[in-house]
Ligand code: FES
């Protein structure tokens with residue numbers, strides 16, 4: 001693939017080479033994986049307790065004693081900033097009789113269970129057991145809270161319930177080389193919302209793993225992106241596709257006026273659409289050139305990104321449940337979590353991050369807010385996806401559907417299922 005160079009500098013640091021297309025066959029994908037309680041239990045035993053999972057952002061817990069509780073399936077995990085600046089994670093459960101200890105996020109000098117006031121230091125060790133003399137058997141035979149594996153990458157905190165999991169960077173490979181150039185640590189979180197959706201977590205992952213549905217449920221985007229025949233790359237576990245933004249789909253004709261989404265993208269970069277006399281399909285390259293030239297003046301450092309990344313959606317799946325719409329100026333991150341007991345429900349976590357300008361003060365990130373489906377708009381495009389998903393899930397239960405019939409534009413779904421089956425089995 002050739003790389004457009006607009007200034008003679010080397011903007012090729014981020015890998016854009018096409019990975020070899022895997023031969024994954026054309027078998028139907030079993031729908032039982034989406035609806036079976038038995039498969040859901042296997043996913044817990046063989047997937048969720050084996051992989052690395054996103055916990056929170058480093059700037060959710062900047063100071064020693066700051067904590068953040070997250071959940072996965074039936075487990076809650078307490079992530080805490082330590083006195084030495086490191087981050088550790090524990091099962092959020094009191095070793096007395098099992099009460100959940102901390103809720104949400106905040107700052108604490110110690111983690112005190114409200115039931116009988118067993119108290120734990122921020123490093124998880126026992127701090128106080130009231131009336132200890134009434135436990136002739138002594139304290140539980142451990143130093144304190146049960147710890148889980150925890151590590152950080154590019155401003156994000158990950159944990160794993162698998163004590164033998166491989167190092168985080170090995171698990172993420174090769175994505176750190178792709179995503180480090182975006183410098184997520186220079187971005188600030190501006191949205192943190194959880195919505196309970198009436199579908200399996202994989203129904204949601206699938207919905208973002210293909211661009212085939214754009215012509216179906218996002219017709220307005222045909223006047224903003226190229227959805228057909230895009231570059232798809234599948235790696236060991238993870239995958240991506242590269243969607244050209246600020247252009248027109250091959251499915252639509254050139255327009256006489258610039259579509260409003262394209263104009264909006266220009267205005268966001270302080271490029272005046274009135275000064276542009278080319279066609280809509282020519283805006284993408286022009287905007288790349290504009291951002292390359294004017295980014296430094298606006299305090300926006302794009303120096304580690306290639307030109308396509310200045311406009312396009314580099315769209316990644318970090319297996320199993322993180323969807324990243326990665327852009328030069330922002331990151332739209334989805335975390336898809338299973339319901340603890342019901343394969344027909346899930347939790348959709350949506351986070352938005354915005355690149356800070358040089359010298360711009362870092363605002364405090366918003367706290368998470370949780371909603372039921374339909375209680376909050378997630379923006380037109382995600383609302384369109386969300387509206388559609390319960391119908392897909394209900395259809396999976398129909399005797400009229402033998403299984404999922406997957407085409408080449410949905411290769412990432414097929415690849416996802418291969419990796420899933422490698423963990424969970426057929
Ligand atoms: S359950 Fe926590 S102190 Fe009793």
Ligand SMILES: [Fe+2]
Nearest residue numbers: 207218381385
């Ligand atoms: Fe969509």
